[in-house]
Amino acid sequence: MHFPSLPEPGKNISPAFHDVNSARAWLATQPQAQPSNMLSALCRQIAAIDATAQLPSSALEQLNLMRTAAIPAVETLEARFNRKALPMPDEDQRSFELVQQFWTRLGIAYLRLVADLSPGSQSLALNRAASAIRMAEYCHFQAARECPELLDRLLFEVLAQASQHKLLLQALADPDFPHLGEANIAGHLSWAFLLRLIDPYHLSANQLVVANRAISRWRELCDFQFARENDPKSPTVDLTRLLGSPLPADSPRWLNVRPLVRKSRGRIAAIAAGESLDALKLGRELSPTACIRLLEEINASVYGQPDQPSTEIGEIELSFGCENAYAVFREESLNSPDGMDATSASLAHQRMALFGFDRVSQMPTAVKTLNVPGEIWNLVDGKAIRSAEQAGARHHSPCLIASRQNGNPRLGVMLGLQSTGSGALAAKLQWFEGRVEAGWLKQGETKIPAFLLRNNGDLSLILPTNARPRLDLPCALEDTSINRPVPTEVLERGMDFVLYTCRLATK
Numbered sequence: 001m002h003f004p005s006l007p008e009p010g011k012n013i014s015p016a017f018h019d020v021n022s023a024r025a026w027l028a029t030q031p032q033a034q035p036s037n038m039l040s041a042l043c044r045q046i047a048a049i050d051a052t053a054q055l056p057s058s059a060l061e062q063l064n065l066m067r068t069a070a071i072p073a074v075e076t077l078e079a080r081f082n083r084k085a086l087p088m089p090d091e092d093q094r095s096f097e098l099v100q101q102f103w104t105r106l107g108i109a110y111l112r113l114v115a116d117l118s119p120g121s122q123s124l125a126l127n128r129a130a131s132a133i134r135m136a137e138y139c140h141f142q143a144a145r146e147c148p149e150l151l152d153r154l155l156f157e158v159l160a161q162a163s164q165h166k167l168l169l170q171a172l173a174d175p176d177f178p179h180l181g182e183a184n185i186a187g188h189l190s191w192a193f194l195l196r197l198i199d200p201y202h203l204s205a206n207q208l209v210v211a212n213r214a215i216s217r218w219r220e221l222c223d224f225q226f227a228r229e230n231d232p233k234s235p236t237v238d239l240t241r242l243l244g245s246p247l248p249a250d251s252p253r254w255l256n257v258r259p260l261v262r263k264s265r266g267r268i269a270a271i272a273a274g275e276s277l278d279a280l281k282l283g284r285e286l287s288p289t290a291c292i293r294l295l296e297e298i299n300a301s302v303y304g305q306p307d308q309p310s311t312e313i314g315e316i317e318l319s320f321g322c323e324n325a326y327a328v329f330r331e332e333s334l335n336s337p338d339g340m341d342a343t344s345a346s347l348a349h350q351r352m353a354l355f356g357f358d359r360v361s362q363m364p365t366a367v368k369t370l371n372v373p374g375e376i377w378n379l380v381d382g383k384a385i386r387s388a389e390q391a392g393a394r395h396h397s398p399c400l401i402a403s404r405q406n407g408n409p410r411l412g413v414m415l416g417l418q419s420t421g422s423g424a425l426a427a428k429l430q431w432f433e434g435r436v437e438a439g440w441l442k443q444g445e446t447k448i449p450a451f452l453l454r455n456n457g458d459l460s461l462i463l464p465t466n467a468r469p470r471l472d473l474p475c476a477l478e479d480t481s482i483n484r485p486v487p488t489e490v491l492e493r494g495m496d497f498v499l500y501t502c503r504l505a506t507k
Contacts (some may be wrong), residue, residue: 104132
């Protein structure tokens with residue numbers, strides 16, 4: 001092995017079958033309508049196959065059979081943890097653990113077989129190992145769960161072995177994923193490495209789907225190299241960025257992504273020229289502008305242009321959501337003045353009868369205060385951290401946040417929220433620049449919080465996801481310097497907000 005040896009196989013695991021025919025008979029008795037139980041049973045048998053001495057060719061056939069049988073259960077369970085609010089409920093967490101455990105164990109079992117297989121079968125085992133480990137990592141991105149270093153090391157072990165055996169470019173059909181056509185090992189590996197490079201945790205659920213789709217289609221445009229091209233401007237990825245340590249001398253170190261960047265730029269130009277995302281096979285999840293931004297981010301990531309991390313340290317109080325952000329900016333509630341509920345309203349009537357005023361805050365000498373719900377997070381190394389012991393609500397990202405710095409309100413977005421191995425939550429905070437005005441628009445009997453953003457001549461508008469303004473028609477805002485902005489396009493769609501580009505209404 002080129003890296004520390006594979007995890008030791010399990011011990012004292014009794015296999016339920018000994019060849020493909022008995023494996024098929026065993027599968028027929030399993031609870032296929034119960035995905036959690038089904039996948040648990042398959043995980044146990046994969047561990048048994050990995051730990052049992054038998055003909056490598058027979059073990060390979062059995063692993064392939066377990067893989068095919070698992071697909072329906074995996075697809076069902078993925079929906080239970082795909083970008084759910086964090087921390088996840090125990091049942092959703094269990095679904096994630098089952099799926100990622102299945103793909104990880106399967107990848108390791110395939111990889112352990114390679115040395116004992118004939119040259120003709122090594123390609124299949126390495127191809128399936130690359131696919132399984134890539135899927136294990138993707139589970140972590142879907143669940144917004146920190147990805148363990150083991151998975152990265154397993155991918156590099158596949159790279160080293162496939163390169164050594166000259167199997168990187170050998171294409172194989174995959175009946176379990178027919179939409180991939182004939183896929184080679186290099187394609188699976190470049191797909192996995194590129195997803196890691198673009199920091200998938202900061203993407204929304206829709207952005208992750210589109211990024212994964214685009215990279216999957218362009219995965220085999222990239223090629224692995226032992227030496228970097230002489231052109232310093234060539235978009236070539238140094239793979240040590242991902243592993244954080246030197247690679248073996250007989251393993252490729254560089255991934256040439258020039259053709260992928262060229263393809264991405266072509267798609268950007270086509271979108272800008274008015275071609276539909278459907279026609280470009282990029283799906284319908286994003287608006288054209290949002291898709292262009294995503295493709296540009298992918299291109300920037302392969303050039304190694306990371307965002308400048310925040311230099312803030314210490315504690316920060318964050319308020320979440322549009323209603324709370326409005327309260328932070330205006331120091332008053334939008335729809336429930338002073339937070340008055342049914343109980344406080346009853347008390348207010350009693351005070352009016354006794355004292356002639358309904359609330360203490362209306363006395364001439366009273367100091368008006370408003371307690372906006374907030375959470376204390378710690379700023380460490382450019383990230384906001386909430387430890388597992390700290391109380392707080394469950395959150396999705398990207399989500400709208402507000403805070404005060406030196407007494408001044410600011411509006412931002414929490415990005416890349418993920419759960420760490422210790423159970424803490426970690427995220428990046430990105431603050432809007434320029435002037436932010438908090439106002440509102442009316443829908444029925446409800447006031448909808450709205451934020452007008454003005455920065456270097458650009459005008460944009462933030463509304464809650466349930467506002468749904470009509471594009472190219474003026475919005476009737478109140479309490480802002482511009483009362484009739486015209487939303488023109490969705491720029492970004494978060495979990496609880498939508499950012500629109502705007503123009504001024506014509507008279």
